[in-house]
Amino acid sequence: MAGPGWTMLLLLLLVSLVGYGLQKQQMNLSHKVIGEPCRSHEECQSNCCTTNSLDPHTLCTPKTILLQCLPWKKPNGYRCSDNSECQSSCCVRNNKSPQEFCTSQTIFLQCVPWRKPNGNFCSSHQECSSQCCIQLREDSPFRCTPRTGILAQCLPL
Numbered sequence: 001m002a003g004p005g006w007t008m009l010l011l012l013l014l015v016s017l018v019g020y021g022l023q024k025q026q027m028n029l030s031h032k033v034i035g036e037p038c039r040s041h042e043e044c045q046s047n048c049c050t051t052n053s054l055d056p057h058t059l060c061t062p063k064t065i066l067l068q069c070l071p072w073k074k075p076n077g078y079r080c081s082d083n084s085e086c087q088s089s090c091c092v093r094n095n096k097s098p099q100e101f102c103t104s105q106t107i108f109l110q111c112v113p114w115r116k117p118n119g120n121f122c123s124s125h126q127e128c129s130s131q132c133c134i135q136l137r138e139d140s141p142f143r144c145t146p147r148t149g150i151l152a153q154c155l156p157l
Contacts, residue, residue, distance in 0.1 A: 051071050
């Protein structure tokens with residue numbers, strides 16, 4: 001027959017095992033699978049809670065091969081307000097509209113905004129595709145004009 005010490009030890013072991021089982025069950029309940037809504041990384045089995053579409057809600061998402069937790073980014077053609085929102089890291093105007101859109105970078109990895117064609121009204125060189133905004137006469141408005149001369153300078157015709 002076991003003494004009071006052994007009985008107490010056995011009782012403590014039993015209580016700790018039951019407690020561990022409940023704790024493990026609670027932990028599994030709080031760890032959500034990929035695709036379930038979440039508020040923090042800790043809620044997800046993948047330890048990654050981010051947005052993965054235009055929907056502002058966050059979902060448990062898988063980590064990348066490099067174990068990074070990256071949010072969804074907009075593909076080309078979607079409206080944006082900052083380069084960080086786009087897969088291409090390029091958010092620029094692509095027509096006369098002031099709205100900006102995710103756009104591809106050039107082969108030199110530049111993010112080039114749309115610029116006004118020659119003949120359009122302008123207020124600075126940066127607005128023009130020719131990078132040339134000048135007055136053709138003193139009494140005329142500023143317009144985008146093609147560069148001229150051997151050195152392709154911005155000069156009136």
